[in-house]
Amino acid sequence: MTQRRPIVDALIQFQKRQPVSFHVPGHKHGILSGLPEEIQSALSYDVTELSDLDDLHYPQGIIQEAQLLLAEAYGAKRSFLLVNGSTVGNLAMVHAACEEGDVVIVQRNSHKSIFHALELACVRPVYVSPQWDEESMTAAAVSLNAIESALEEYPEAKAVVLTYPNYYGIVSRELAAIISLCHEKNIAVLVDEAHGAHFQVGLPFPTSALELGADVVVQSAHKTLPAMTMGSFLHMGSDRINVKKIQKYLRMYQSSSPSYLILASLDDARSYLQNYSxxxxxxxxxxxxxxxxxxxxxxxxxxxxxxxxxxxxxxxxxxxxxxxxxxxxxxxxxxxxxxxxxxxxxxxxxxxxxxxxxxxxxxxxxxxxxxxEDEERQETKLGLTKFVDVTVPELSFEEIDVADQEWVSYTQVIGRIAAGMVIPYPPGIPLIVAGEKWTLAKVEELMNHLASNAQIQGDHRLESKQLSVLQQGDPVISKG
Ligand SMILES: Cc1ncc(COP(=O)(O)O)c(C=O)c1O
Incomplete structure (x- = not known):
């Protein structure tokens, strides 16, 4: 156990010197800010990469020490502090693990950031459907059987991307077996553990994906630990993925002006977890x-x-x-x-x-x-998506990009290929992604969400009851 919080300590020391600012940010330690007093005072810690405060992208001082302490706390080979959420961790992890055109096996109920990562990395996703969990009434984890089938059909897969736990805290009991199976075939397992940064506490919390052998694990520290919004961690559990590539993509996807308030809150959150007795x-x-x-x-x-x-x-x-x-x-x-x-x-x-x-x-x-009791009663019908075990989108990302799109009434989309995502939010898990076919079950599920006034993000004009689909013609049907 350590009480060290190198970033927090350095910021306290820095502020004690009462320095005058002639650098960014322009609020000059909050003096120029019109925000409420409590926020204004916190801005005196909102600094930039000054001497002694290190550099997130090339750490050699306090940030390096904080990342070493983080890796030690989680039993990781390497750990990184993220200031742009698990979103950026997911983008970097997928991009680092895959080359353009690689086949990647992906849990279908992933967060939208995973789908964005697949598109940015130009890979060929193979979606594996999750099982329906009756208790929580949510799409939960993928089964070992489903991963086995996907690997049999696509032995060339480069990586398997899983979410553990789901948004509601449902964890797979088969994750260790899935990881072993993938490792036997030298396939990397990348885990979006956005909701499990606290699992490292141990019982009664579930075992963390890192402990179960995952190669890269991304966690939103801000979701369950006392870290500021956007503060997240990326851990490497093995050498299967090149650390230099992870660093390269983190440098590309993260801000070149990382927030020291977020970094300090991550340092504090790590210490909080490490000292949870x-x-x-x-x-x-x-x-x-x-x-x-x-x-x-x-x-x-x-x-x-x-x-x-x-x-x-x-x-x-x-x-x-x-x-x-x-x-x-x-x-x-x-x-x-x-x-x-x-x-x-x-x-x-x-x-x-x-x-x-x-x-x-x-x-x-x-x-x-x-x-x-005074509200209208609502009985929700279970018109929920029945996922097929293993599916690939009808078209590749490039084909979707160049295809013509049209807006059609949502009563007429069944059988048509979606041109974009439709995402009930939260939890941010796409009901449909570009290149997938609208089915009756998916339309019914959308209707249920709409009838309940749910918020729906994505490529739609639902206020005028329209969805965007690819124009029917002779699209090139790709296998990937
Ligand atoms: C499963 C999952 N992964 C990734 C993310 C993105 O995390 P962040 O908000 O830290 O970028 C979320 C956010 O809700 C999520 O639920």
């Missing part, structure tokens, strides 16, 4: 158990647990997650997301001395649920 874990478990038991006594409310103790789902009979979320907001409870069935809460990874107003939260929750 057994008494902390015991206290966390006790508080969580008490909270959940108290919630289970509220009529009409169902609480569902997932593999990750930080995540819980709440459902109210005859109402959608979107309706529940709206009522919760009215009583001042902001949840992580809503879907057709439920809302998702991310609990705080409390230490012994922290307090959280669980009793107050429970009473507000009861109030929100009683408000729902």
């Amino acid at each position: 057994q008494p902390d874990i015991r206290m966390f478990n006790e508080k969580r158990d008490r909270f959940l038991s108290s919630l289970r006594m509220i009529p009409h409310l169902t609480v569902v647990e997932s593999g990750d103790p930080l995540k819980i789902m709440m459902r109210v009979d005859h109402h959608s997650g979107y309706q529940l979320k709206q009522k919760l907001e009215q009583v001042g409870i902001e949840v992580e997301l809503a879907d057709l069935f439920q809302v998702l809460l991310i609990l705080p990874l409390l230490k012994q001395w922290h307090t959280y107003p669980f009793a107050e939260i429970r009473s507000r929750l009861k109030e929100a649920i009683s408000m729902l």
